[in-house]
Amino acid sequence: MAVLVDEKTRVLVQGITGHQGRYHTRAMKEFGTNVVAGVTPGKAGELVEDVPVFNTVRDAVNETGASASIIFVPAPFAMDAVLESIDAGIKLIVTITEHVPVHDAMKMVSYAKMKGTRIIGPNCPGLASPGKAKVGILPNTVFTEGNVGVVSRSGTLTYEIVNSLTEAGIGQSTTVGIGGDPVIGTNFIEMLELFENDPDTEKIVMVGEIGGTAEEEAADYIKEHITKPVYAYIAGRTAPPGKRMGHAGAIVTRGRGTAESKIRALESAGVKVAKIPTEIAELIAKDL
Amino acid sequence: MAVLVDEKTRVLVQGITGHQGRYHTRAMKEFGTNVVAGVTPGKAGELVEDVPVFNTVRDAVNETGASASIIFVPAPFAMDAVLESIDAGIKLIVTITEHVPVHDAMKMVSYAKMKGTRIIGPNCPGLASPGKAKVGILPNTVFTEGNVGVVSRSGTLTYEIVNSLTEAGIGQSTTVGIGGDPVIGTNFIEMLELFENDPDTEKIVMVGEIGGTAEEEAADYIKEHITKPVYAYIAGRTAPPGKRMGHAGAIVTRGRGTAESKIRALESAGVKVAKIPTEIAELIAKDL
């Protein structure tokens, strides 16, 4: 088992005929993912990496039984693509697209909640369950099977950390990049809950960053509900206030969202917080 | 046990200072219901039947821990009252108000779904679990404790049927009037599911009427999911097409929604369908 995606997941790629869509369709297939369909309006009948393309998500679902979708559609059209998948009955939607307007993000997240659909992202690298499936753009090479669940607001930093886990012989159950935007479909708490309930996950790694209070809320949740050991790294200790550090969500405003506050909250919840990214692997190795 | 309401339910009355609100606050209390608060904007501090009145639902919830609400607010303001309760965290909202615009009904039902709140109604008499609590305007005198669950689109007709059950010595677990409007918060299927899972309910009575296809859909559901015996009565066999028979939802349009179609569907799902309302009690008595 793993969380959210496994070998039974039937993946649909929205925006499959674009550069990113094509590239990652191949990469996902190479990872072992069962990519069953693609959607690009007007391109029905084409094949991309042997995957049939449809005009609409509903056509794709009807023909292929797709159960999860990954969105590579440009930001102005991303909400529409997500809503299309929700209405077609897709239950997991991974939104890779960055620069989605925040009001669009709020709307699609509310609508997904109403319809019982889980959104990961936007502005996220997606997720990977090594040995099973990947619905995302994470590099295939860094993973190895195991029982550490990883949840992160960042992309490359996550690959770095997962890679160091792999190099230290520590495998992962599922790695999820939840996205760097202020409004995201699935947050730390929701992922922690999934990992807590996943029999294949024994330890949890949480990679946070400055901005918002998601890490503080996660710390409260960990104190109350998480029995598995949690390790964390928080990026942005030295970021100046008022400056957006690359991610739309990574900003300290009006004294809120500092790394110190997050680290303090996590430590008081019993989480081991690493000082540099690669230290997480060391902290876990020590506990083995 | 009973479904939806019992002795632990803490009831809030929205529109408590109106004629209907006052009258039914007393009637609910006489039934044994724990009515803890009322809301009428501008009337905070008053008492109605010893129940404290608040300006807002949130105030009422904070002060009294109200968990269910009953709405007597006039139709133009009913949606706002329902939304106020949803946002204040109320999880069961019984909307007595009739003539709620259908677009308002659609909106509030969608919003309730997003927020995990159950709406009963609008345009309904509410529900009663004899010996426990009543959140509604059903007459106190017709009920007796037992294990028949009753679900109905109508008001007086339900009282008539419940009364005949009581006279025949057949008690009820919970009686729910789901409302006579085209768009309602809780439908037959959802009530059937609740009754199926309620250990105190052994038999189910379903009172339908012309209009829509809710009874046909319920019949399909019964075939698949309901193991308890179901008895039904359908009103409107002789209603002419195109005419709205009192209830906004009771209309045969374009050949859809006829009593014949409903009766046929229910009978083919193994439901015993009575020819006159009081026959239900006889059918159940025969099976005892």
Add this chain to the structure above:
Amino acid sequence: MKLYEYMAKEIFKKHGIPVPEGYTVEKPEDIRPFEGEVVLKSQVLVGGRGKAGGIKFASGLEEARKIAEQLLGMDIKGYRVRKLLIEPKINIQKEYYMSFIVDRSSREAMLIASAEGGVEIESVPDEKLFRRTINPLIGIQPNVIRALSYKLGLTKEQAKGMVRIVNGLWEVFTQEDADLAEINPLVLTPDGFVAADAKLIINDDSLFRHKDLEIVEEEYTPLEREAREKGIAFVQLDGNIGVIANGAGLTMATLDVLSLYEGKAGTFLDLGGTDNPEKVKEAFGIIREAPIDVVFLNIFGGITKCDTVATGVVEAMKDRPMNMPIVARIKGVNEEEGKEILRSEGIHAFSTLDEAAREAVKLAGGE
């Protein structure tokens, strides 16, 4: 409330849906000179006007006025033609169907469209229909219009034109609180899509926020209209037993039971939850105008009390005696008191619906 075609078209236009440039006349001489051909459309609140001869074409002013002469005052399925909508004839390339309705099952709106327009939508096979529920909180989204355009086989250019139509009709449906907003046929012309016909039913319960709408009453009989004004749920039927009961479900059930004994109701009158004697008097005021032979009163007293209803009946009779027999069935709270009150007026009250119904049918001459 059903609107006339010309009213619906005015509203459609306001929301950006192209409609033919027309005007209404009530007299043949009001038809203005025109070039080309016009269509004269009888304004009645009933379907099938065309087949009934209510829609005609004319090539010149004289012909148009002659046809108008025939149409105005004509009876179409019981509705008198009082107004004609005069429009230039449109150049039809293809006819489509489109509507939004309230979908009870999903509790959302539903968009229905078809490349087979101009016919009754019920006759179009399911596989040729585009049906999609539209959540009222999220509204119409581009992906839905895209899917619709694929299903209808539109060209790219046509699909672009469709955006305006779908969004416009959604605006009509939601902002005007419609039960139904329908374009049939939606016509493709060389200039794009045009709503050749328009059907709009406004949700009755929302009329309080559409004060600007002209009230259309023609779909009711005079007696129904009177009841409506008094806030009484009343439907005129074609039997001779005048049914008054309390609660819509119970009133329907009363009709059904009468029919079991071969009786036929002439009215459906739902007193509702009231036991206000004034309301009861008003109800009798309505029902005495209906062409019936017997009154059948069926009351289940729950919140409503049987004795107060009975008092209302007696008062109504004192005001103005009924010149026909009254059969009552009274059950529930204060049943005995109610029966006693009625008995004082010589009305026999039964306890069971069954007995009472048989008696009413007998008196109505049905048995």
Add this chain to the structure above:
Amino acid sequence: MKLYEYMAKEIFKKHGIPVPEGYTVEKPEDIRPFEGEVVLKSQVLVGGRGKAGGIKFASGLEEARKIAEQLLGMDIKGYRVRKLLIEPKINIQKEYYMSFIVDRSSREAMLIASAEGGVEIESVPDEKLFRRTINPLIGIQPNVIRALSYKLGLTKEQAKGMVRIVNGLWEVFTQEDADLAEINPLVLTPDGFVAADAKLIINDDSLFRHKDLEIVEEEYTPLEREAREKGIAFVQLDGNIGVIANGAGLTMATLDVLSLYEGKAGTFLDLGGTDNPEKVKEAFGIIREAPIDVVFLNIFGGITKCDTVATGVVEAMKDRPMNMPIVARIKGVNEEEGKEILRSEGIHAFSTLDEAAREAVKLAGGE
């Protein structure tokens, strides 16, 4: 994108929120004759203008022009005053606070209001704040405005006036795609509520659908602006190590690790997911303009390949050599090839962030 007060007020007005009737000037002589008193408000994108002397009152034209002379060109917390907003002084009965923000926790909007306006909202104690999440699909409802009015202790008359303000600000927030829409103070005058100040931050990602908005760039340094135009995520900092990394999180982590070894970053430059050599060259083009002593390149090759990034670096150097040392840390896909390419240009590439950071700090003179 932060808007100037005068721009925000124009937008507020469009959505029905009363604002003082003002105009902007860039020269003192453009101030028009007036009666009574005016306020001259420096238009800068930074809070605390008042305390910094950027807001002044004047009673006559001459005085106003004299004050304008002083204000225009003045420096407020690093921002030059180029424009003044001239408004009639308003009659303040009471000051309130109101704003809509994006609430990350609830993933909905949040309405914040307080009867204590005109001060920093952070300084208002929690129990004096009205806070309510507003779902974007359902929007503002009457019950919320009612609750707000009770909390703020408004009279019935005032509560009526508040409806327009809350609905207007919600319209601004949603239709203009705002991150923040704030009125502070919201002033109660004898004529009702007026937005005495206006703050509006438009969500950067939504600018594509607000083409009509004048672009405000002053919140960035010239170099940041240049990076922005090239689509590079870049922040200017006050240290002397120029950090380039791929991925926002990794770039932040790089800054943090440098700081662990007492080094200080002078730039935050996120290459993003790209390994396009052109982009790498552009990044070097930006960073060479920053006042730094060392470049620190930190690449984790996942999807991005180390060798293509290295090629980009080498090409950038060939185009125009850097006159400072470059420390690289390269890890991941095609790591060895990447290192080899860099070595050919005399750049030493480390495998661990730790080692590389120490080296960079040493070269920057920090150790």
